[in-house]
Amino acid sequence: MIVTVSRHAHFNAAHRLYNSQWDLEKNEAVFGKCTNPRYHGHNYELIVHVTGEVDPSTGYVVDMKWLSDLIKIEIEDRFDHKNLNEETEEFKELNPTAEHIAYVIWNLLRPCIPIQHQLKVSLYETPRNYVAYEGQ
Amino acid sequence: MIVTVSRHAHFNAAHRLYNSQWDLEKNEAVFGKCTNPRYHGHNYELIVHVTGEVDPSTGYVVDMKWLSDLIKIEIEDRFDHKNLNEETEEFKELNPTAEHIAYVIWNLLRPCIPIQHQLKVSLYETPRNYVAYEGQ
Amino acid sequence: MIVTVSRHAHFNAAHRLYNSQWDLEKNEAVFGKCTNPRYHGHNYELIVHVTGEVDPSTGYVVDMKWLSDLIKIEIEDRFDHKNLNEETEEFKELNPTAEHIAYVIWNLLRPCIPIQHQLKVSLYETPRNYVAYEGQ
Amino acid sequence: MIVTVSRHAHFNAAHRLYNSQWDLEKNEAVFGKCTNPRYHGHNYELIVHVTGEVDPSTGYVVDMKWLSDLIKIEIEDRFDHKNLNEETEEFKELNPTAEHIAYVIWNLLRPCIPIQHQLKVSLYETPRNYVAYEGQ
Amino acid sequence: MIVTVSRHAHFNAAHRLYNSQWDLEKNEAVFGKCTNPRYHGHNYELIVHVTGEVDPSTGYVVDMKWLSDLIKIEIEDRFDHKNLNEETEEFKELNPTAEHIAYVIWNLLRPCIPIQHQLKVSLYETPRNYVAYEGQ
Amino acid sequence: MIVTVSRHAHFNAAHRLYNSQWDLEKNEAVFGKCTNPRYHGHNYELIVHVTGEVDPSTGYVVDMKWLSDLIKIEIEDRFDHKNLNEETEEFKELNPTAEHIAYVIWNLLRPCIPIQHQLKVSLYETPRNYVAYEGQ
Numbered sequence: 001m002i003v004t005v006s007r008h009a010h011f012n013a014a015h016r017l018y019n020s021q022w023d024l025e026k027n028e029a030v031f032g033k034c035t036n037p038r039y040h041g042h043n044y045e046l047i048v049h050v051t052g053e054v055d056p057s058t059g060y061v062v063d064m065k066w067l068s069d070l071i072k073i074e075i076e077d078r079f080d081h082k083n084l085n086e087e088t089e090e091f092k093e094l095n096p097t098a099e100h101i102a103y104v105i106w107n108l109l110r111p112c113i114p115i116q117h118q119l120k121v122s123l124y125e126t127p128r129n130y131v132a133y134e135g136q
Numbered sequence: 137m138i139v140t141v142s143r144h145a146h147f148n149a150a151h152r153l154y155n156s157q158w159d160l161e162k163n164e165a166v167f168g169k170c171t172n173p174r175y176h177g178h179n180y181e182l183i184v185h186v187t188g189e190v191d192p193s194t195g196y197v198v199d200m201k202w203l204s205d206l207i208k209i210e211i212e213d214r215f216d217h218k219n220l221n222e223e224t225e226e227f228k229e230l231n232p233t234a235e236h237i238a239y240v241i242w243n244l245l246r247p248c249i250p251i252q253h254q255l256k257v258s259l260y261e262t263p264r265n266y267v268a269y270e271g272q
Numbered sequence: 273m274i275v276t277v278s279r280h281a282h283f284n285a286a287h288r289l290y291n292s293q294w295d296l297e298k299n300e301a302v303f304g305k306c307t308n309p310r311y312h313g314h315n316y317e318l319i320v321h322v323t324g325e326v327d328p329s330t331g332y333v334v335d336m337k338w339l340s341d342l343i344k345i346e347i348e349d350r351f352d353h354k355n356l357n358e359e360t361e362e363f364k365e366l367n368p369t370a371e372h373i374a375y376v377i378w379n380l381l382r383p384c385i386p387i388q389h390q391l392k393v394s395l396y397e398t399p400r401n402y403v404a405y406e407g408q
Numbered sequence: 409m410i411v412t413v414s415r416h417a418h419f420n421a422a423h424r425l426y427n428s429q430w431d432l433e434k435n436e437a438v439f440g441k442c443t444n445p446r447y448h449g450h451n452y453e454l455i456v457h458v459t460g461e462v463d464p465s466t467g468y469v470v471d472m473k474w475l476s477d478l479i480k481i482e483i484e485d486r487f488d489h490k491n492l493n494e495e496t497e498e499f500k501e502l503n504p505t506a507e508h509i510a511y512v513i514w515n516l517l518r519p520c521i522p523i524q525h526q527l528k529v530s531l532y533e534t535p536r537n538y539v540a541y542e543g544q
Numbered sequence: 545m546i547v548t549v550s551r552h553a554h555f556n557a558a559h560r561l562y563n564s565q566w567d568l569e570k571n572e573a574v575f576g577k578c579t580n581p582r583y584h585g586h587n588y589e590l591i592v593h594v595t596g597e598v599d600p601s602t603g604y605v606v607d608m609k610w611l612s613d614l615i616k617i618e619i620e621d622r623f624d625h626k627n628l629n630e631e632t633e634e635f636k637e638l639n640p641t642a643e644h645i646a647y648v649i650w651n652l653l654r655p656c657i658p659i660q661h662q663l664k665v666s667l668y669e670t671p672r673n674y675v676a677y678e679g680q
Numbered sequence: 681m682i683v684t685v686s687r688h689a690h691f692n693a694a695h696r697l698y699n700s701q702w703d704l705e706k707n708e709a710v711f712g713k714c715t716n717p718r719y720h721g722h723n724y725e726l727i728v729h730v731t732g733e734v735d736p737s738t739g740y741v742v743d744m745k746w747l748s749d750l751i752k753i754e755i756e757d758r759f760d761h762k763n764l765n766e767e768t769e770e771f772k773e774l775n776p777t778a779e780h781i782a783y784v785i786w787n788l789l790r791p792c793i794p795i796q797h798q799l800k801v802s803l804y805e806t807p808r809n810y811v812a813y814e815g816q
Contacts, residue, residue: 002272003235008264012806014694014719014763019465030466032473038763039694041721043806057155058166059233064265065168083694083718097467099411126692126723128416129472136410138544139507144536148398150286150311150355174355175286177313179398193427194438195505200537201440219286219310262284262315274816275779280808291601302602304609329699330710331777336809337712369603371547400552401608408546420670422558422583422627446627447558449585451670491558491582534556534587563737574738576745641739643683672688673744680682 004051005061009071011080014041015096018085039083044101045124046075048109052117061117074108098125102133110135140187141197145207147216150177151232154221175219180237181260182211184245188253198250210244234261238269246271276323277333281343283352286313287368290357311355316373317396318347320381324389333389346380370397374405382407412459413469417479419488422449423504426493447491452509453532454483456517460525469525482516506533510541518543548595549605553615555624558585559640562629583627588645589668590619592653596661605661618652642669646677654679684731685741689751691760694721695776698765719763724781725804726755728789732797741797754788778805782813790815 016039017031027035034040048071052061082088084096090104102123113119120134152175153167163171170176184207188197218224220232226240238259249255256270288311289303299307306312320343324333354360356368362376374395385391392406424447425439435443442448456479460469490496492504498512510531521527528542560583561575571579578584592615596605626632628640634648646667657663664678696719697711707715714720728751732741762768764776770784782803793799800814 001235001239001269003238004268005235006266006268010806012720012722014721017467019467021465030471033761036761036763036767038766039719039721040692040761040763041694041719042692043723045807054233054235054239057157059153059155059231059236061235061267063166081713081716081720083716083720086718087716095467097462099409099413099462099469100467102411103409103462126690127725130414131469132412132414133409137507137511137541139510140540141507142538142540146398148312148314150313169353172353172355172359174358175311175313176284176353176355177286177311178284179315181399190505190507190511193429195425195427195503195508197507197539199438217305217308217312219308219312222310223308262282263317273779273783273813275782276812277779278810278812289603291603293601302607326777326779326783329701331697331699331775331780333779333811335710367603369598371545371549371598371605372603374547375545375598402550403605404548404550405545418670420584420586422585441625444625444627444631446630447583447585448556448625448627449558449583450556451587453671489577489580489584491580491584494582495580534554535589561739563739565737574743639739641734643681643685643734643741644739646683647681647734674686675741676684676686677681 001054002051003054003061004049005064005067006047006049007064007067007071009046009048009068009076010043011046011076012041012043013079013082013084014039015084015091016040017095017097019095020093039085042125044079045130046071046105047122049120049122050113050117051120052114062114070109070112074112075105078108098123098129098131099133102131106133106135137190138187139190139197140185141200141203142183142185143200143203143207145182145184145204145212146179147182147212148177148179149215149218149220150175151220151227152176153231153233155231156229175221178261180215181266182207182241183258184241185256185258186249186253187256188250197253206245206248210248211241214244234259234265234267235269238267242269242271273326274323275326275333276321277336277339278319278321279336279339279343281318281320281340281348282315283318283348284313284315285351285354285356286311287356287363288312289367289369291367292365311357314397316351317402318343318377319394320377321392321394322385322389323392324386334386342381342384346384347377350380370395370401370403371405374403378405378407409462410459411462411469412457413472413475414455414457415472415475415479417454417456417476417484418451419454419484420449420451421487421490421492422447423492423499424448425503425505427503428501447493450533452487453538454479454513455530456513457528457530458521458525459528460522470522478517478520482520483513486516506531506537506539507541510539514541514543545598546595547598547605548593549608549611550591550593551608551611551615553590553592553612553620554587555590555620556585556587557623557626557628558583559628559635560584561639561641563639564637583629586669588623589674590615590649591666591668592649593664593666594657594661595664596658606658614653614656618656619649622652642667642673642675643677646675650677650679681734682731683734683741684729685744685747686727686729687744687747687751689726689728689748689756690723691726691756692721692723693759693762693764694719695764695771696720697775697777699775700773719765722805724759725810726751726785727802728785729800729802730793730797731800732794742794750789750792754792755785758788778803778809778811779813782811786813786815
């Protein structure tokens with residue numbers, strides 16, 4: 001019995017989109033107001049999806065309380081109320097687009113998820129825009 | 137033309153998580169407050185997804201009115217306002233985790249869905265937790 | 273400057289509707305399947321609204337972190353994953369309709385909210401049904 | 409790095425379900441009140457999903473502003489505040505079921521999306537009914 | 545104990561905005577694409593709010609099942625899957641703006657609600673636009 | 681016929697909570713991580729409510745298209761993708777709590793709304809926290 005379990009989480013942060021190999025004019029041409037040097041921000045709504053065999057003794061793929069605590073420790077405590085560009089190791093060099101944030105979150109969680117389970121990460125940057133990454 | 141059609145439905149029920157082969161202490165260690173012997177409950181939001189060829193004469197994969205009635209008869213009438221552990225055949229022996237409830241719903245609906253169509257079931261146990269099962 | 277601040281919270285619980293002065297037949301006639309003696313349950317979505325003067329030094333009516341902690345201690349810890357009829361003092365005698373639950377929550381919170389502020393409580397019993405009580 | 413980016417859009421329109429090769433009686437037997445000759449209508453909530461390699465210079469699969477503008481020009485301007493059966497080329501002959509509308513939208517967008525990217529279209533006809541088409 | 549109880553309902557319909565005392569040009573100047581003579585449509589999300597004393601024997605302001613049935617009979621059966629301008633008595637002469645639809649619904653429900661209770665009607669025309677009327 | 685019409689809008693921005701008359705230690709004691717000097721951010725969901733007489737010739741309280749354009753020009757263009765503390769006149773001196781942002785928005789819109797109409801502003805800072813201000 002293979003089931004996908006999904007858990008919502010939330011953090012908010014400031015960021016700007018910026019490619020350090022381009023000058024400001026090129027950054028503005030590509031990223032528009034998203035490259036504002038004084039930053040803007042979002043409420044990021046995160047959904048973590050884990051797919052695997054249901055353990056017949058618990059009826060769980062993974063314990064949701066454990067998953068929720070894992071997301072808190074690995075993701076929310078790291079990014080919540082932060083400036084992603086200035087205050088995180090992960091986005092010192094990497095442009096914090098929603099695509100890259102989902103990729104970073106997937107890579108932070110992957111080592112903590114049982115090896116036999118699949119992992120997917122969905123991330124709403126606004127209520128109308130979201131991305132998904134599953135490790136490919 | 138292969139399309140997936142999805143229909144939301146709703147039921148609310150009481151349950152507790154419990155493995156009858158474990159003593160109370162083990163159940164509490166694993167399931168925490170979810171094993172409360174006097175039960176707790178949820179509004180279960182169910183989404184049934186059917187994937188198949190669109191019938192060129194109707195433009196439908198399946199008639200949504202028919203699908204909605206099927207879900208009412210097979211699922212809502214069976215589980216709505218019930219104590220899943222005590223009052224349903226399906227969870228007399230099976231621990232009513234969200235994973236197992238999705239599995240049971242899938243198996244109840246599968247014989248009623250045209251054989252050439254695929255079926256998937258998503259189930260929100262809370263607005264922040266959900267599971268999906270597609271028959272594997 | 274008078275502002276209303278509102279905070280969402282969540283708990284889930286089992287309950288049944290029941291008037292102890294009526295026999296089972298009368299309870300069934302009035303409450304239908306909601307009086308099922310083996311209980312059913314809900315995800316209760318709670319919104320607490322506090323109206324008052326904005327403190328010019330903080331820009332807050334009340335600190336949302338404080339309000340959120342208060343709701344956790346006074347309401348979520350008391351009712352979450354509980355059987356309202358059997359396991360709470362508040363609903364030993366009082367029929368746990370949404371109306372009464374909102375009334376009880378209001379009365380639990382009122383002494384903790386600054387006396388000069390107004391308090392209102394909204395409670396979703398399902399995504400389609402909710403109630404509001406403001407102390408009258 | 410393969411990511412799916414998704415963008416919400418919205419249009420509202422009138423339609424009726426109707427198979428021109430059937431008489432009115434047959435249409436009513438199959439489509440019920442959805443074949444009302446004087447039309448009914450919906451708020452259509454559209455989600456466009458594009459899957460592809462993330463461009464390392466931008467961190468984008470596609471520019472969301474570009475995708476949003478494309479949906480406006482190709483879909484919203486074409487269908488918003490229209491009578492689908494009477495005022496659109498696409499549904500002159502094709503019965504405007506949600507399945508067919510998703511199929512038409514997919515075909516309108518496909519030539520505009522980079523050839524190496526995958527495209528999927530989800531369409532809510534009501535908050536409880538939706539369909540998805542990905543080109544098969 | 546005065547409580548407000550609220551119940552969601554839903555119908556979808558076609559309409560156009562039109563003032564019969566103006567020519568087409570004036571209608572277009574005022575109503576834009578909303579006056580399209582071939583109609584457009586919406587999913588109308590209706591919320592009915594009833595405020596009154598809680599009955600101590602039931603714990604109800606009004607029975608939600610009764611309220612839900614009332615809304616079905618008086619409102620959904622009357623307007624669902626209809627062309628408001630052409631097929632309803634209420635909007636033969638009255639321009640079916642959201643404001644007017646809320647007014648009409650309030651007047652249809654008012655005689656059915658206990659005289660000592662207050663009634664308010666909220667109506668979402670789209671997920672981003674809504675109106676409320678309470679009888680003044 | 682007095683009706684309230686409500687319109688949703690959206691902007692995202694960076695901010696920090698900060699009282700310039702306090703030292704950093706006091707700011708941290710009061711505002712916690714919300715005073716992070718490098719900022720964090722939110723998706724602000726704004727709802728503007730206008731209450732007034734329905735114009736019998738249009739059936740409108742105000743034209744929603746006009747209201748939507750007004751919000752875009754006065755609010756979204758001013759605050760979207762901005763650092764509220766550093767880049768706006770309004771919050772140079774005023775601590776940008778949700779309470780104060782709602783107050784500022786109300787005061788920006790009030791002169792543009794017909795004098796005989798009432799105005800209220802609701803503002804979601806996160807999906808679980810919101811405030812409302814109506815000019816008192």
